[in-house]
Amino acid sequence: MSNKQSTQLKILEAAEQLFAETGFSATSLRQITSLAEVNLASVNYHFGSKKELIQAVLQRYLAILMPRLDQEFTRLLAAQQPNQLTTVLSVFVEPLLELSAVQPQGTSTFLQLLGRGYTDVQGHLRWFFNHHYGRTLDKFVLLVQQSCPALPPSEIFWRLHFSLGTIVFTMASNVALKDIAAADFNETVEIDGVIKRLIPYLAAGIAAPSAA
Amino acid sequence: MSNKQSTQLKILEAAEQLFAETGFSATSLRQITSLAEVNLASVNYHFGSKKELIQAVLQRYLAILMPRLDQEFTRLLAAQQPNQLTTVLSVFVEPLLELSAVQPQGTSTFLQLLGRGYTDVQGHLRWFFNHHYGRTLDKFVLLVQQSCPALPPSEIFWRLHFSLGTIVFTMASNVALKDIAAADFNETVEIDGVIKRLIPYLAAGIAAPSAA
DNA sequence: GTACATTTCAAACGTATGTTTAAATTCGCT
DNA sequence: AGCGAATTTAAACATACGTTTGAAATGTAC
Numbered sequence: 418m419s420n421k422q423s424t425q426l427k428i429l430e431a432a433e434q435l436f437a438e439t440g441f442s443a444t445s446l447r448q449i450t451s452l453a454e455v456n457l458a459s460v461n462y463h464f465g466s467k468k469e470l471i472q473a474v475l476q477r478y479l480a481i482l483m484p485r486l487d488q489e490f491t492r493l494l495a496a497q498q499p500n501q502l503t504t505v506l507s508v509f510v511e512p513l514l515e516l517s518a519v520q521p522q523g524t525s526t527f528l529q530l531l532g533r534g535y536t537d538v539q540g541h542l543r544w545f546f547n548h549h550y551g552r553t554l555d556k557f558v559l560l561v562q563q564s565c566p567a568l569p570p571s572e573i574f575w576r577l578h579f580s581l582g583t584i585v586f587t588m589a590s591n592v593a594l595k596d597i598a599a600a601d602f603n604e605t606v607e608i609d610g611v612i613k614r615l616i617p618y619l620a621a622g623i624a625a626p627s628a629a
Numbered sequence: 630m631s632n633k634q635s636t637q638l639k640i641l642e643a644a645e646q647l648f649a650e651t652g653f654s655a656t657s658l659r660q661i662t663s664l665a666e667v668n669l670a671s672v673n674y675h676f677g678s679k680k681e682l683i684q685a686v687l688q689r690y691l692a693i694l695m696p697r698l699d700q701e702f703t704r705l706l707a708a709q710q711p712n713q714l715t716t717v718l719s720v721f722v723e724p725l726l727e728l729s730a731v732q733p734q735g736t737s738t739f740l741q742l743l744g745r746g747y748t749d750v751q752g753h754l755r756w757f758f759n760h761h762y763g764r765t766l767d768k769f770v771l772l773v774q775q776s777c778p779a780l781p782p783s784e785i786f787w788r789l790h791f792s793l794g795t796i797v798f799t800m801a802s803n804v805a806l807k808d809i810a811a812a813d814f815n816e817t818v819e820i821d822g823v824i825k826r827l828i829p830y831l832a833a834g835i836a837a838p839s840a841a
Numbered sequence: 842g843t844a845c846a847t848t849t850c851a852a853a854c855g856t857a858t859g860t861t862t863a864a865a866t867t868c869g870c871t
Numbered sequence: 872a873g874c875g876a877a878t879t880t881a882a883a884c885a886t887a888c889g890t891t892t893g894a895a896a897t898g899t900a901c
Contacts, residue, residue: 442654536801537748572826574813579798582795583794586748597786602783611787620837625830625833
């Protein structure tokens, strides 16, 4: 291979691949350093600890994605009247797809990592995310409330969490689902296909009439 | 305490609690036996291995739930015309709530375990479940297809997995969500309240018009 | 009450993990 | 070329895990 990448980068790329495939806790530093073809101790040398490596892997994507999303949310909030819910949701598509700039497969990898972040019970990740990007998320919730003026805020709260569950779970099982879909329906499914399939589903669920 | 329960039962109850709270792999046999106040070796004596303990914990609920669901599905399939989608989904409510017969909080615990089963990558669980209850699941998919004749089967496949994600994620974060809802909206939320909130959301998402 | 099977127990086994150490090596700079 | 800092390396450390062992304790039937 004669890989001239820096050790840091080799670790990051091996780590993100294994983290996405099997989760944070289930991936050992020895697997990572073995795949990256670097010494075991170099993870602690360059990143301090496994915990900090996990944050570095996520941060590489979040640092690109979240400012982009914030900018889009701000733009929509400036509109004179409420936006369509599908418009609000569609705002995620482009910034997510642009993550392939970090790496080919970047979009898919990041979404899987996001899923792992919620299902692996890594308390430090929740804190890390809310601390850095809570403001951006608030703008999104406001946009959804404006799109659905008939729904009480508590209903929106629940439905947004329902939707987060859909996204996180779908992305965490992304590989398995793609395999099943390919086998059962002879479909080739790429990540942008899944994202675009999600939007009408989520929009319909979030905007559904209340049960009374 | 002077607990006269059998060692087996004490292990099962401690295990299900810890598995639901923190997942299968993240829970050690030493945590389980410590909470159950039994000897470490008794897990291997009574259940053989950790893997088999996990299956026993799930089986205690599945053995009650799945025949009940199968019976309901069969009843609906006997109808002359397609059932409403909300009717099909509502069929889950009663059997799930009846799981409190196993244990108070049984419904909530089981749904959390189900979530863990999907997010913890325990390959043997998927096999175990499909092998035992694949037939029942097929009936449910058929019912949904009858309810949504306009949707291609591949679209239904994806949307049912989206829905599974909602359920699994919501139940896995059940405790946290209840606390937030109580604090932000002054709502008291019980498990049957969450389940009933889910149905219109899921029904609208599954039946949404296709994007293309 | 004695013999037998079942269950409990403390201890150890083998393996894997994240992290640390200290020496060896490589790199950047004058 | 040679010095000092940065990096890489092999080895060990401490800890945790699931599992096994063999003896002690308990229960059961005659």
